[in-house]
Structures are given as C-alpha cells and as structure tokens.
Amino acid sequence: MPADSDTYDxxxxxxxxxGCAVAGRLAESRLYRVLLLEAGPPDKNPWIHIPLGYAKTYVDPAVNWMFETEPQPQMKNRRLYLPRGKTLGxxxxxNGMLYVRGHHADYDEWRQRGCTGWxxxxxxxxxxxxxxxxxxxDAFHGTGGPLHVSxxxxxxxxxxxxxxxxVQAGIPPNPDFNGARQEGCGYYxxxxxxxxxxxxxxxxxxxxPPNLTIQTNAHATRVVIENGRATGVEYQTAGGRRVSRASREVIVSGGAYGSPQLLLLSGLGPAQHLQDMDIEVIRDMPAVGSNLHDHFNTxxxxxxxxxxxxxxxxNSTLRKMLAGVRYGLFRSGPMASNGITAGVFTRSDPRLERPDIQINLFEWSTKERSRDAVIPHDFPGFTMSPVHLRPEGRGTVRLGSPDPFAWPAVLFDYLRTDYDIQAALFGIRLVRKIAAQPALQPYVVNELSPGSELTTDDDLLDFIRRTGVSNQHPTSSCAMGNGPNTVVDPRLKVHGIAGLRxxxxxxxPVVVGGNTNAPTIMIGEKAAxxxxxxxxxxxPSLAA
Structure with a gap:
C-alpha cells in the first residue's frame, strides 16, 4: 500500500x-471511520432541489454523466441516452422522484433464485x-426514517x-401502489x-457525524486488491491521485454501470475482456457486467x-416568471410538482401473475428529447408512457477503454424476444384505448405520436424501434446469488475476494417491477x- 494512504474502517x-444509505448507516454508530467517495460535485445546484428542476438536470453535464449506449441492434443501431446522477445523491x-417499491412477489422470486434473506x-x-x-x-409503511415520502x-x-x-378502460383504482397490491391506477x-x-x-x-468523511470530486479508479483481499481504493482528485486504505471493507456502490466498470478496472471480470484491455486479471469472473437489464420505455x-x-x-416567459415567484413565496404551483402525478400497473396478458406494464402520465409532450435538449411542442400536449417491466433481454456493461474516465460500453438486448415485442405493442394499444375514453375526450385534439395513421403491428413496431428508450432503471450487472452467473453472494460479498462487497x-438478480430508486435505498439499508x-x-480487521 502506498505511503500516501489514509486509513478508514x-x-x-x-x-x-x-451508497448514501450504506455510508450514513455505517457511520451513525460512531464506532467506525467511514470514507464516502463521490466522483461528482456537492449537490448545490439549485435545480436539484426543485421538483420540476429535473428537466434541467436531465441535460446538465455538471451533475449528470450523460452516458450513451453502444449502437443497439434491435433499435435500428441507435445510441440511447443514459442520464445518470453525478453528484451527492x-x-x-x-430522477423523477417516484416512490415505487415493485411487487411483493419480485422479492420472493429473488429468494427462489437462492438469495436467502431477500x-x-x-x-x-x-x-x-x-x-x-x-x-x-401501517403494515406496509414506516415513519421516523430519513427518507421523506409524500x-x-x-x-x-x-x-x-x-x-x-x-377506470373507464377497465383498470381498477389503487390508492397505494406500495401497499397490499400493486395493480391498478392511481396517484404516485x-x-x-x-x-x-x-x-x-x-x-x-x-x-x-465526525467519523464520516465525504470526499466529492473524487473519482474511484481502482479497488486495491492484495492477496485476494480488497485493502483500499485508488481515486483521482483535483490534487492528483490518492489511495486510501480500508482496514475492514470496501463497498462498491457505483450503480449498474459504475460498479461493474470499477470491478473490471480492478481486474475482476471476464478474463479475455480484461486481457483485451491490458488489465491484469485478478479473478476471472464472467458475470461481472453481464445480465444487465432495464425497463423498456415507449x-x-x-x-x-x-x-x-x-x-x-x-413556452411562456410570463408563465415561467409567475411560476418561479409562486414557488419561491409559497412552495406551490407547477414547480412544486414533478409533472408525473398519475400512473398505472397492469398486465399485458391476464394469465400473468404480476403486472408487467407500467404507464406514466407526463403532463407535457416533446418534439425533441435527447442528451442535447428537451424541447416541448409549442402548443399544449401530454404523454402517456408504457413501460415494459419484465424484459427477457439481457445486455452487458464492458470497458470501452482501460481509461477509468472513459464511458462504460453499455449494450442492451431490447426487443429480441417475441414476448418483449408483444408487451411493447400492448402498451401502445392500451394507452390509445385510455385516450379514447369519454373522460379524456374533452382534452384530446389529436394523436401526435405514434400518429393515428400507424395501425398495424408492423408499423407500430417500427415506431417503437425508432423511438423507444431505456427507462433509466438499469440493474443486475453484478447479480446476487450463487454460482458462475453471479457476482455477489446474498451477504453482497464479492465471490472469491475478501473485504469487498x-x-x-x-x-x-432480476429487476423489480417498478421504479428502482426505493428498492436501491432498501438495498443500501440492508447492506449496512x-x-x-x-x-x-x-x-477481522486489517488493522488488528
């Protein structure tokens, strides 16, 4: 270990x-020294804290990694935009701040796959x-925790x-998607x-607490592994390269793209890929960066x-000024909302045991939405977004370069199977059915997209391939379980490497059927x- 290292538990x-949950809970006992590394800046950007401000951070490289995928074969070789947070939090x-846990049976399936305790x-x-x-x-909800849910x-x-x-289309109301049942329609x-x-x-x-050191603008570049044990982390700061020592454990919490990337840079992953990148193979682990999947969004x-x-x-300077004043003085008005107030969970096939389709109402419509800009139509519009929650396709996260500051090479496997295709088609047809109901007729002028002229499966599938995107819920690239297709065991310990989780x-092991932020925070709580x-x-501690 280099002499410039600092030591933490x-x-x-x-x-x-x-990562915030893990570090916060490990430190709150005051018994252990904890170092939390974040590659981005502190969360001082004012748009972070205003609910509607995520439309700004969606395309802001100061707080957003703004990744893109590799060309996607089933998506007309398009590169899909992957916004990911690059700041504390x-x-x-x-993100859109929706609090959704997924279906109860999602976690029972994890247990059935060998993930005891999940x-x-x-x-x-x-x-x-x-x-x-x-x-x-109540039986499903808690109070007094650090995460406010409103x-x-x-x-x-x-x-x-x-x-x-x-409801007119046959979907029952549901007052709580995180309660006794998930299926139905309601407010988020x-x-x-x-x-x-x-x-x-x-x-x-x-x-x-004083025993928690938070280091921002500190980009982890490698986990230091000595004799089969993680002993520290190498990271880059404005002042140069540093190495800090972990006397007990290193916990990698970089997300579905960042965590496999860091493990690969550290010599843990498919041996041939690491050799191709001129990285020393510490342990041949084919599952690192494999099994990637995400909800598919149309x-x-x-x-x-x-x-x-x-x-x-x-589209109105006056309206924006008035909205800003209203929010600043009274914390009310459009800026106090995320613009995604209502949603649906339903099944594309009644024989399914769990919902596999989520529909989000966006109170806007756009003529462009990319990593460059979000530009609304110059007239009133709204969007319904069918999301496929249980895709069969599995992709990969690999190194695009041995440079730790380069983007990871992300490849999804959308729309490869007939089920994935049929679920996407069902979602489009269902939102059209909803829009045709009497309750919405006073609000609908005409369909902007896909466009009423597109009616056949072939036409709609072509539209889906041209416009579909990641729903920004990537998971499973360091899957939990036992056996060669997993990376961590049910205690979240990396197979074959001591002191690393x-x-x-x-x-x-499988993505949950719903938004992934609440489950990810739960994972942090349980991990700690x-x-x-x-x-x-x-x-044992290395310092012992």
Missing part, C-alpha cells in the same frame, strides 16, 4: 441512492426503516381525467419534503385542447445492517 465508492438527485417479508422492514411516510405508519398536492385536472379514463407518491426533492443525500448525509402523445400542460409553462441496483452484523460477529 470502511470505504464506500459512490454517493448514490445505495447520484441519480436520486436528478424475500418480501425480509426486505419490508428495511423499506419501513428508511421511510418517513406522510400518511403515517403525496403530491399539485395534481391538476388532466391527471384526474386520465385516471377516470383508466414522491421522495419529497415540503415541496423539495428529498434525495438519498438529503436523507442520509444532511448531518454527517411513448404516445396527444395535443391537448386546454392550456393546462407544462408545454404552456415552458457491492451494494446498489446492480446486485438485483449486514456489514455491521458481520463486523460485530468478529470479522
């Missing part, structure tokens, strides 16, 4: 949704421990009309407090007959509890 790489500081009954206490539920505590008050007439149309709750974003950084790092949009959408806000969405339990049980 635990080092956590990545201050995202899970990670993607919880730039069934629904076992993970529910960690969801509740993290949560400060505005509605109060109802949205700025709902508006459009979301009400959409939900009425959903968000990770907000007093009309402000409540990221994982706000939840776990607002008042750090959209359909309509011109609205009333000037009640966010298009009308964005991974704790973030990358460890999910397991680490502390193992430490107290007498796991």
């Amino acid at each position: 635990f080092i956590v790489t990545g201050a995202g949704s899970a 990670g993607s919880s500081s730039i 069934d629904w009954d076992s993970v529910l206490p960690y969801f509740k421990k993290a949560e400060n539920q505005a509605r109060g505590a 109802d949205q008050t700025e709902k508006g007439e459009l979301s009400k009309a959409v939900l009425e149309a959903c 709750q968000t990770t907000t407090n007093n009309k402000r974003r409540w990221s994982a950084a706000k939840a776990y790092l607002s008042n750090p 959209t359909a949009s309509w011109r609205c007959s009333k000037a009640i959408t966010l298009n009308d806000l964005q 991974v704790a973030d969405a990358s460890i999910m 509890a397991m680490i502390l339990e193992d430490t107290r049980a007498g796991a």
